[in-house]
Amino acid sequence: MLPAGDDPIRPAASTPVAITLDGERLEGIAGQSIAGVILASGQLGFRRTSAAGRPRGIFCGIGVCFDCMVEVDGARDVRACQRRAVDGNAVTTQHDALPVPPSSERGGSDD
Template identity: 65%
Template sequence: MPARPVPAHRDPIRPGAATPIVISIDGDPVSGVEGQTIAGVVLATGRLAWRRTSVDGRPRGLFCGIGVCFDCIVTVNGERDVRACQRRAGDGDVVESQHDELPEAAR
């Protein structure tokens, strides 16, 4: 099942009108609504992975979704290692995926 926001008119908790926001993800503008986490906005685009592991370059995205695993970290407005699942998206946020190569000595 794809990750997607529930349309407001079908949402059983009957929220008030959503305030749209736009953030940029690796340079692409992406729309969301106020209150969503960055991870929520990214997942709604259909993108499931936005980081690679240092050793094998394997894809990582949202794993625990509750701030424990630190797998979903991104750079937000220049601040690195931000947990996408814990940060509310703010209108105009500049989000960049991040990857740290292993140093030569550790290969």
């Protein structure tokens, strides 16, 4: 068994990364998700619902709910909880409607 300190895929805990969220510099450590860096900065909500404008942020933390969608380095619809923060990432919040699941487009029927 490999000691945790010798694990080749585990980044050093002290390796800093810096990202920007809507132009604001946020700092984290290598291995954190983008959502983790955002939450550690004290920001709980970074998206608003399209209908009521209610704040959203991390809900499930495992990529299922899509409440943490952001744009990363020009790529839209990135789940912040699933993407590791990389030094220099430019993250932009998204405030548009989320995609409608196919079953909802058909009126909820599975036929």
